[in-house]
Amino acid sequence: MLAGLSRAAPAAAKGVSADTVNTQFVEVGGRKLAYRSVGKGKPIVLAHRFRGVLDLWDPAFIDALAAQGFQVITFDHSGMGLSTGERSYSPPNMVKDAKDLIDGLGLKDVVIGGWSFGGIVAQIYVAMFGQSVSHAVLISTTPPGKLVKTGEQLFYDTAAQGPASLEQYTTLFFEPSxxxxxxxxxxxxxxxxxxxxxxxxxxxxxxxxxQVPKSPPNPIFPSEEVLQALKNTNVPILHLGGDHDISLPVENWYALGGQLPTLNLITYPRAGHAPHHQHPEMAAAQIAAFIRNTRKAQP
Incomplete structure (x- = not known):
């Protein structure tokens, strides 16, 4: 049952921006998933980072994507933010949230995306439901399997701090130097x-x-099945990363060069774990160009 929105219709009226759009809900599987929708066009569904909720996306990035002609949909995972249900950082449960939301809204030919932990969700989604998505957009996330470079302890120590502060935000997501x-x-x-x-x-x-280790693990995402799926997918994949990501180093994607046939990499200089918040308009334009100019390879 869909609450507050007719099936598959964009939530955001003309002129509504990410920082003013109302929160809406999909009722499915005994819980309500909170989501926001900005813009009209091809749908992009974005899964959030660790500890992320609806209001922790930079509205400038969401609005810039919408301005490129997309319906940008963000959401809270079960039991987090404004969503009800059982709270969990189990990737399969989080993938189910994304699938239930997409099905509940009746979305077709979707771009699945995710930032950080949400990027893991997006990769599993491609492995499981690649036939139903046109593209995948990954932002500052980790590939499956053994890593050539782990994150820094500084990220874990800073992430454990309480209420958000500018200094914490800068250390976690930007390049403080x-x-x-x-x-x-x-x-x-x-x-x-x-x-x-x-x-x-x-x-x-x-x-x-x-729910997470207290120091950088290796691997973070130990799924040979997902890695094999990415090696054989025909879904075009874009990864945006910063050149000094203290959480999930971009070097791990470059180490897979030649193994992932649809992977495109963009790396931002003097940037950290949130390059799309540092360069919202540029990131949106590059994502849009990627989606418009790549297609699934024929089987």
Whole structure:
């Protein structure tokens, strides 16, 4: 049952932006999945990062994607933010959230995307339901299998801190040693927290940190099945990353050069774990160009 929106219709009216659009809900599987939809056109469904909820996407990035002619759909996973149900960081459960949302909205020919942990969700989605998606957009995530470079302890220590601060945000997601990156972090942070009403509650830090290792694991995503699926998929895949990602180093994608036949890589200089928040318009334009100019290979 779909609450608050007719089936498959875009939620956002003309002129509505990411920081003003209303939250809507899909009722499926005994829980309500909270989502927001901005723009009209081909649907892009974005799964969030660890501890991410609806209001922790930079609205400038969402609006820039919508301006490229897409319906951009973001959502809260079960039991997190404004969604009900059982809370879990189990990737299969999170993939089910994405599938139930897409099916509940009646979306077809979808671009599946995800940032960080959400990128793992998107990769599993491609492996399981590749026939129903046209493209995959991965942002600062990790590939399956053994890594050539692990993340830094600094990320884990900083992520365990309580209420969000600008300094924490800059350390986790930008390049603190670069003045332009720090300035971009401040602008992004202010945009994210500009919305004062109807915000999606943040994921409790104590619960979240209990779900993950306290130091960088290797591998993070130990799935040979997903790796094999990516090696044999015909779904075009784009990965956007920063050149100094202290969480999920982009070098791990370059190590798979020649093994993933549909993988496209873009790396931003002097950037960290959120290049799409540092360069929202550029990232949106590059994602749009990728989607418009690549197609699934014929079997």
């Amino acid at each position: 670069d003045a332009s990156s720090r300035a971009a972090s401040k602008r992004s942070f202010e945009r994210i927290f500009a919305r004062k009403t109807g915000r999606s509650p943040e994921v409790p830090v104590e619960w979240a940190m209990a």
